[in-house]
Amino acid sequence: MTPTPIAEPALATSRRGLLRGSAGALLMSGLAASAAAAAAAPAQDIDAIIERAMKQAPFPAVVVAARKGETDVYRKAFGYIDLENKVAATTDDVFPIGSVTKTMTGLSVMQLVAQGRIGLDDTAATYLDGLPPAIGALKVRNLLDHTSGLVGYTDVPGFPWASQRPFTRQEVVGWFADKPLQFEPGTRWSYTNSGLYLLGLIIEKVSGASYEDYLAEHVFKPFRMTNSSMAGWERLIPRRAHGYLVKAGALENAPRYDPLVPFSAGGVLSTLDDMMKYRRGVFGDGPTTPQVRQLIQQQDKLKDGLVLPYALGCLAITTFEGHRKIGHPGDIFGFSSQYSYYPDDDLTIVMFSNMQNGAMPLISLEQKVARALLGVPQPTIVDLPLSKSLGESLAGSYEIGEIRFAVNEMTFTFKDGALYVAFEHGPPIALRHQGGNEFVSSLDDEHRFRFDTHGRPARVFMSYYGSTFEATRAEAR
Known part of the structure; x- marks a missing residue:
């Protein structure tokens, strides 16, 4: 640099x-x-961090930009955006950003809320016809902050992962609209793409424009994001990255997809520079009004009073190593992304990769990069022996509580002197003992587990994807 x-x-x-x-x-x-x-x-430290992760994950390409105020403090590309033709990655490449799109959907909704055209306590049926009663009764705020109870349409059995045919909006809604709600709205938080899909349809109904055209006119254009779009695969886009998946220990091409499948839950393509413009447009001296900025950072509570770590603007609001953090990760069909803003440090970090299901999520890599830039030492990871008595005392099934992400339960087993964790039907992952009741994943040392065995039932706190999830041992039931 x-x-x-x-x-x-x-x-x-x-x-x-x-x-x-x-x-x-x-x-x-x-x-x-x-x-x-x-x-x-720190630049040398970050180089070393990313180069290690490139081998470990393995990431075909990683592109990174970090900016403090309006000054670039790190900017670099690693690897290849096209493995077959050995096309080297650059910091100008175009990547699908997956669920970071949700922040743009949240921003768009709040623009319309500020104009009095959408009400946060209005129901989905206020704007959309033909929804089943339970779905139609969901409030806009429940769709925004994942407290709706909707089944995620990408989690439905038979979801057409490998299909490249075009789909209609009605087909996608049909994948989840007839499924019962998982819980009473407002009583839990469970990440789902379905609520954001309905919000895209509401934006279209209220604005009279397609979701793509609305973003182009009210986000991309005023923020000067000239290389962002909702483009499908038919359009020729210079420097578009190719996506990859890991299968049987090897990389393979990820399936292409109709942009109407991710739609307002994850369909945007962008660049590092455009995402920096986006951050400035929302939180800096861009066109976002103070009212809208306040709305997108509003955090609701569950019915039991728990403040949600996910704001109504589809932003994860957390604290990392003592620093306030606002952002969102993204994963989609062979790509991953991370958009992070540390407001008290005026530091923005954007990262893209062209792989989705490697050994570590991109947010884990971003956390290491953030420490280097914030002057926070990286944790020391050790491998301590685990006694049979402690390992067996921690083993068991644990139900994840009110805040859930993708899974509802995790099971710990003790075998051959090590503790393993499995998420529902997934394979067991070995954990590395850090001393006491603390462990990290052998695949991703940012994926941490801390057991509390003082009370009954025992609990475990899992740090993952930038958030903490609490689970209780099933013996309580």
């Missing part, structure tokens, strides 16, 4: 001025050298 040079002051014309100027030049030269050295240190 080339550090931003520090401009030297103009030299005075008098002898005293020349002497002062010479001393100033020496001083500024020293400061510039110090700044360059300081900038080089």
Whole structure:
């Protein structure tokens, strides 16, 4: 990385001025050298972090941009956006951003809320005809913050993962609209694409424009995001990355998809620069009004009073290593992304990769990069022996509580001196003992587990995807 040079002051014309100027030049030269050295240190650390992850995941390509204020502090591309033709990645490449699209859907809804055209407590049936009564009765706010209870349409058995044929909006809604709600709306948080799909349809109904055209006119254009779109695979897009999946331990091409399948839950393509413009347009001196900015950061509560870590603007609002963090991850058909903004540090990190299901999610890599830029030491990971008595005492099935992400239960088993975790029907993953009741995944050391055995029933706190999920041992039931 080339550090931003520090401009030297103009030299005075008098002898005293020349002497002062010479001393100033020496001083500024020293400061510039110090700044360059300081900038080089985290840059080298980040290079090493990403290069290790490229092999571990393995990521075909990773592109990264980090900006403090309006100054780039890190910007680099690794690997290939096209493995078959060995096309090297650049920081100008176009990637599908997956669920980071949800933040744009949330922003669009709040623009219309601020105009009085959508009400947060209005029901889906206020805007959309033909929905089953239970679905039609869901409030807009429940669709925004994943408290609706809707089944995720990508989780429905028979979802056409490998199909490349075009689909209609009605077909996609049909995959989930006739399924019973998983819980009473407002009593739990469970991540689902279905609510965001309905919000895209509501945006279309209220605005009179297609979702794609609405984003183009009210987000991409005013934010000057000239390389962002909802493009399908038919359109030729220079520097578009190719997506990959891991299967049987090897990379293979990811299936292509009709953009109406992810739609308002994950259909946008973008670049690092455009996402930086997006952050500035929303949180900086861009066209987003204070009212809309406040609305997208509003955090509702569950019926029991628990404040949700997911705001109405489809933004995860958390604290990472003592620093406030706002953002969203994304995964879609061979691609992953991470959009993070640390407001108190005025630091934005955007990362893209052209792989979806590797050993670690991209957000885990972003957390390591964030530590390097925030001056936070990386955790020391160890491999300590685990006693049979402790391992067996922690084993069992644990039900995830009110805040859920993709799974409802995890099971821990003790075997051959190690603890393993399995998520519902997934394979067991070995855990590395960090001492006491703390463990990390052998695949991703940002995936952490801390057991609390003092009370009954025992609990485990899982740190994953930038959030903490609490689960209780099933013996309580």
